[in-house]
Amino acid sequence: xxxxxxxxxxxxxxxxxxxxxxxxxxxxxxxxxxxxxxxxxxxxxxxxxxxxxxxxxxxxxxxxxxxxxxxxxxxxxxxxxxxxxxxxxxxxxxxxxxxxxxxxxxxxxxxxxxxxxxxxxxxxxxxxxxxxxxxxxxxxxxxxxxxxxxxxxxxxxxxxxxxxxxxxxxxxxxxxxxxxxxxxxxxxxxxxxxxxxxxxxxxxxxxxxxxxxxxxxxxxxxxxxxxxxxxxxxxxxxxxxxxxxxxxxxxxxxxxxxxxxxxxxxxxxxxxxx
Amino acid sequence: xxxxxxxxxxxxxxxxxxxxxxxxxxxxxxxxxxxxxxxxxxxxxxxxxxxxxxxxxxxxxxxxxxxxxxxxxxxxxxxxxxxxxxxxxxxxxxxxxxxxxxxxxxxxxxxxxxxxxxxxxxxxxxxxxxxxxxxxxxxxxxxxxxxxxxxxxxxxxxxxxxxxxxxxxxxxxxxxxxxxxxxxxxxxxxxxxxxxxxxxxxxxxxxxxxxxxxxxxxxxxxxxxxxxxxxxxxxxxxxxxxxxxxxxxxxxxxxxxxxxxxxxxxxxxxxxxxxxxxxxxxxxxxxxxxxxxxxxxxxxxxxxxxxxxxxxxxxxxxxxxxxxxxxxxxxxxxxxxxxxxxxxxxxxxxxxxxxxxxxxxxxxxxxxxxxxxxx
Ligand SMILES: Nc1ncnc2c1ncn2[C@@H]1O[C@H](COP(=O)(O)OP(=O)(O)OP(=O)(O)O)[C@@H](O)[C@H]1O
Ligand SMILES: [Mg+2]
Numbered sequence: 001x002x003x004x005x006x007x008x009x010x011x012x013x014x015x016x017x018x019x020x021x022x023x024x025x026x027x028x029x030x031x032x033x034x035x036x037x038x039x040x041x042x043x044x045x046x047x048x049x050x051x052x053x054x055x056x057x058x059x060x061x062x063x064x065x066x067x068x069x070x071x072x073x074x075x076x077x078x079x080x081x082x083x084x085x086x087x088x089x090x091x092x093x094x095x096x097x098x099x100x101x102x103x104x105x106x107x108x109x110x111x112x113x114x115x116x117x118x119x120x121x122x123x124x125x126x127x128x129x130x131x132x133x134x135x136x137x138x139x140x141x142x143x144x145x146x147x148x149x150x151x152x153x154x155x156x157x158x159x160x161x162x163x164x165x166x167x168x169x170x171x172x173x174x175x176x177x178x179x180x181x182x183x184x185x186x187x188x189x190x191x192x193x194x195x196x197x198x199x200x201x202x203x204x205x206x207x208x209x210x211x212x213x214x215x216x217x218x219x220x221x222x223x224x225x226x227x228x229x230x231x232x233x234x235x236x237x238x239x240x241x242x243x244x245x246x247x248x249x250x251x252x253x254x255x256x257x258x259x260x261x262x263x264x265x266x267x268x269x270x271x272x273x274x
Numbered sequence: 275x276x277x278x279x280x281x282x283x284x285x286x287x288x289x290x291x292x293x294x295x296x297x298x299x300x301x302x303x304x305x306x307x308x309x310x311x312x313x314x315x316x317x318x319x320x321x322x323x324x325x326x327x328x329x330x331x332x333x334x335x336x337x338x339x340x341x342x343x344x345x346x347x348x349x350x351x352x353x354x355x356x357x358x359x360x361x362x363x364x365x366x367x368x369x370x371x372x373x374x375x376x377x378x379x380x381x382x383x384x385x386x387x388x389x390x391x392x393x394x395x396x397x398x399x400x401x402x403x404x405x406x407x408x409x410x411x412x413x414x415x416x417x418x419x420x421x422x423x424x425x426x427x428x429x430x431x432x433x434x435x436x437x438x439x440x441x442x443x444x445x446x447x448x449x450x451x452x453x454x455x456x457x458x459x460x461x462x463x464x465x466x467x468x469x470x471x472x473x474x475x476x477x478x479x480x481x482x483x484x485x486x487x488x489x490x491x492x493x494x495x496x497x498x499x500x501x502x503x504x505x506x507x508x509x510x511x512x513x514x515x516x517x518x519x520x521x522x523x524x525x526x527x528x529x530x531x532x533x534x535x536x537x538x539x540x541x542x543x544x545x546x547x548x549x550x551x552x553x554x555x556x557x558x559x560x561x562x563x564x565x566x567x568x569x570x571x572x573x574x575x576x577x578x579x580x581x582x583x584x585x586x587x588x589x590x591x592x593x594x595x596x597x598x599x600x601x602x603x604x605x606x607x608x609x610x611x612x613x614x615x616x617x618x619x620x621x622x623x624x625x626x627x628x629x630x631x632x633x634x635x636x637x638x639x640x641x642x643x644x645x646x647x648x649x
Contacts, residue, residue: 161378161380163376163380164382164383166347166380167380167441168382168393169366169367169368170345170346170368170370170372170373170374170451171368171373171394171397171442171445172368172371172394172397172398172445173397174366174368177397181393185382185384186382186383
């Protein structure tokens with residue numbers, strides 16, 4: 001008998017399928033609603049229309065925040081790379097207690113609740129006049145973008161041969177030229193994946209944005225939240241679908257660049273080091 | 275790529291006028307500590323212009339560390355390094371005018387072969403026309419014409435290592451550093467590349483420092499061998515001298531196979547001495563040590579002959595053939611000695627007429643008995 005159809009294997013498959021359906025069903029319903037034509041968030045129906053997509057890409061109450069979200073996501077992605085790249089290069093091949101400590105320091109904000117970070121940042125940002133500004137939110141989001149970009153770059157860099165950089169040095173390239181001509185090209189997939197992940201995290205982030213944005217910087221998730229308090233428009237479902245689309249694409253591309261195995265290996269390497 | 279006759283050009287090695295010129299590389303009192311580990315322990319050596327010197331030693335003896343300090347990839351703990359007479363001890367790697375070939379090839383994966391080889395010249399600001407010219411010459415030198423557009427990932431191991439060699443020689447470094455450059459290749463390819471590399475080195479007269487833990491490789495390629503042991507230089511001499519007159523039991527044991535018997539000097543007169551081994555044998559050897567000195571006696575398997583009747587030779591030991599093995603060009607015999615020890619003997623095919631259990635006499639000259647002091 002084909003082992004694929006043996007009882008244990010089959011039951012794992014069924015359980016796996018149930019889990020996937022369970023995880024994805026809210027997303028499916030949201031996407032379905034977004035293609036309806038009724039002005040209310042009613043039961044999913046079968047009439048197909050793109051009117052809500054038309055609305056979110058034309059009505060200024062959505063397009064403004066949409067632009068803000070893009071600006072903030074791009075900025076925080078760049079900021080995350082600027083912080084994560086040197087950290088990843090410095091720590092990827094380092095060993096010892098200090099390296100472990102620094103590694104922990106880079107990763108820890110990622111596991112902090114957004115609400116806690118938001119409260120802390122709010123006090124800090126208003127002191128130095130960053131409250132309600134783009135740079136303020138960008139910095140806040142890079143608290144999550146940096147660790148994720150760090151992981152991606154580190155995973156790729158750990159797999160490269162450091163001897164190539166040494167060869168470049170011996171052949172006459174200074175540290176700067178070695179970085180731009182040899183190191184950077186070899187970690188580019190990690191940098192790209194890191195940029196993408198940081199972008200998506202910022203684009204999706206709600207809690208810190210809620211505390212730190214003002215009307216001229218407000219992001220999409222925050223407007224969704226505020227609009228939901230007065231009306232439930234299927235436009236929200238359309239926006240949600242855009243979010244889902246962007247996130248799914250980013251994860252697919254990012255994992256392609258780094259490799260699922262790359263991320264897993266990194267965790268294994270970390271575990272072995274300790 | 276075959277029938278390359280490799281003759282180290284000894285006369286081109288000695289600088290004209292009797293060796294008064296500055297060596298291309300000189301190392302004085304060089305040390306490297308990694309925390310409590312002493313990787314390199316105050317060593318001195320030099321490499322003359324055009325010379326091919328190997329650093330040979332067991333794993334962990336400090337070969338790579340020494341080479342990396344010369345390249346500037348590792349800070350020195352103490353000591354000084356001179357390249358062509360100028361002190362480079364604290365210069366960064368890019369200012370030393372060396373080139374290095376790594377065991378892992380260390381090619382730039384995102385550049386094609388041409389750009390890999392051109393890298394060092396670009397860094398030196400050489401004009402485009404000259405770069406193309408010199409890269410072409412280097413590619414011809416390593417017999418890789420036509421591969422310029424390929425990426426390193428599209429090359430075999432041997433081809434990659436040739437690109438690495440081309441990339442290094444094209445910049446005409448003051449000294450070429452090679453760290454186990456051929457170790458990753460299979461045996462046949464390795465022997466071929468040994469010949470090619472040696473030919474190249476002799477033709478271009480490139481001063482080279484070659485790290486290896488393969489004694490055969492060091493013996494075939496080098497003008498001089500530096501044998502290292504636990505961060506110290508055990509011997510620094512020409513290959514034949516290292517082989518025939520090892521400076522210590524360590525060197526004798528590391529280079530080539532040998533039988534080792536421990537004992538002490540029982541009598542000495544001028545050049546020759548008699549060593550009484552711990553099992554009570556008296557052996558004659560060349561050594562001018564003090565009577566009573568603890569020593570080890572090393573005898574190469576090739577230096578021993580076997581006889582059915584007791585011959586007249588400086589040293590004769592009686593034993594029984596324990597086993598033999600066919601080794602292609604020769605036969606290897608293991609002779610069981612009266613004290614229970616074994617003697618390894620390497621016999622040419624036509625002399626190999628003994629069978630298991632035969633009583634034989636193993637004989638060897640006093641000049642083939644290497645006597646080294648033992649701590
Ligand atoms: N970065 C380092 N940190 C700590 N110890 C090191 C480091 N590099 C080398 N060592 C130690 O220094 C000693 C010499 O190492 P080295 O790499 O020079 O040996 P080697 O002769 O090249 O050996 P092999 O033939 O195995 O390559 C070893 O004991 C090694 O463990
Ligand atoms: Mg080594």
